[in-house]
Amino acid sequence: MTVLTKKPTDPTAHLTPEDVEELGRELDAIRQSVLDTRGADDAAYIRRIVDTQRKLELASRAVLLFSLFPPAWLAGTAGLSVAKILENMEIGHNVMHGQWDWMRDPKIHSTTWEWDNASTAEGWKHSHNEIHHTYTNIVGKDNDLGYGIMRVDEDQRWYPFYLAQPVWNFINACFFEYGIAAYDLELGKNLRVPKDKRSQEFKDNTRKTLRKIGRQARKDYVLHPLLSGPSAPTTFTANFVANLVRNLWSHSVIMCGHFPEGVETFEKKAIPANETRGQWYLRQMLGSANISGSRLMHLMTGNLSFQIEHHLFPDLPSNRYAEIAPQVRDVFERYGLTYVTGSLPRQVGSAWHKVVRLSLPNNFLKGGLGGVSSNVVKLTSKKGRRQLARPSAAA
Secondary structure (H helix, E strand, C coil): EEEEECCCCCCCCCCCHHHHHHHHHHHHHHHHHHHHCCCCCHHHHHHHHHHHHHHHHHHHHHHHHHHHHHHHHHHHHHHHHHHHHHHHHHHHHHHHHHCCCCCCCCCCCCCCCCCCEEEEEEHHHHHHHHHHCCCCCEEECCCCCCCCCCCCCCCCCCCHHHHHHHHHHHHHHCHHHHHHHHHHHHHHHHHCCHHHHHHHHHHHHHHHHHHHHHHHHHHHHHHHHHCCCCHHHHHHHHHHHHHHHHHHHHHHHHHHHCCCCCEEEEEHHHHCCCHHHHHHHHHHCCCCCCEEEEHHHHCCCHHHHHHHHHHHHHCHHHHHHHHHHHHHHHHHHCCCCCCEEEEEHHHCCCHHHHHHHHCCCCCCCHHHHHHHHHHHHCCHHHHHHHHHHCCCCCC
């Protein structure tokens, strides 16, 4: 993919400005239909999920007290992994979006929730809710396009650093919560600033994040192992594995939201300063991708398998996305737009393929053996690397 305005064929060219605004009104009506019927059943849903998650985590940690015995280790680790995934995906992510603030329950509210993750709730809400959801898929504005360590669009400038991005991506997947914590701090950008010139805001946020990481580490790698007595070493490994499983799962799900083939990206200068509601909706529709699957799979993804619906309506309760997805898909079809969706293996494979493909300069593999040989020669020279690093409209 490359930015929409540089594509040979603009998939939105058939839409008039009036069409875009009418599309926006139809989506507003879908949103309002959920707001009008939001109530006790939805509140019961999230309270049931929170209660189930807490009981599952408590039971798993109790089983791990006996984790010297392999069956107890396996059962406790599996239960704790599921509990951590539920806490981060269906509860933490959605509560911090403010999806349940209308309940006015201070225990399940975006202003009070702190999740089981290295990122602070405050930092994550800024980088995710404010930046990513506002500037979705705008190259140079939305840092989720590669998290600052990868190139996932042809229009992003190529540097030799990206040759190893499949390795960076795998390491990032294993330690995803720490990668996101660093991302929230914009660590790469801020560390390039001389130490004495770094902003006070960055220093304060760094201290808060380090305190959060310390609390998380003490809980999982000191407190609970010590409470396990003779099972301390095996409880330690169980916590490590549960965090690893959670990280790999959440990384896979989140990559599927915007990286698979078929998702569109945008250039800053193409976004009007006074972007209308309809234009904003259209950008969210084209810039997101779904995952098809069972109800259990949707639950374990935090309903981010409905990434398109989530990006259109980030403040609606996550349990309602499945209900409105057919209506949203109908809007896509009637306006001649592509609703990008696929199974989890297909979407994960597509995202990883892009990470590998764009680790090389645009069109590096085209032109047969002769072309590849020529590009390899360029890679070995400073002048050639500069040429390859130039952004290309070709995709």
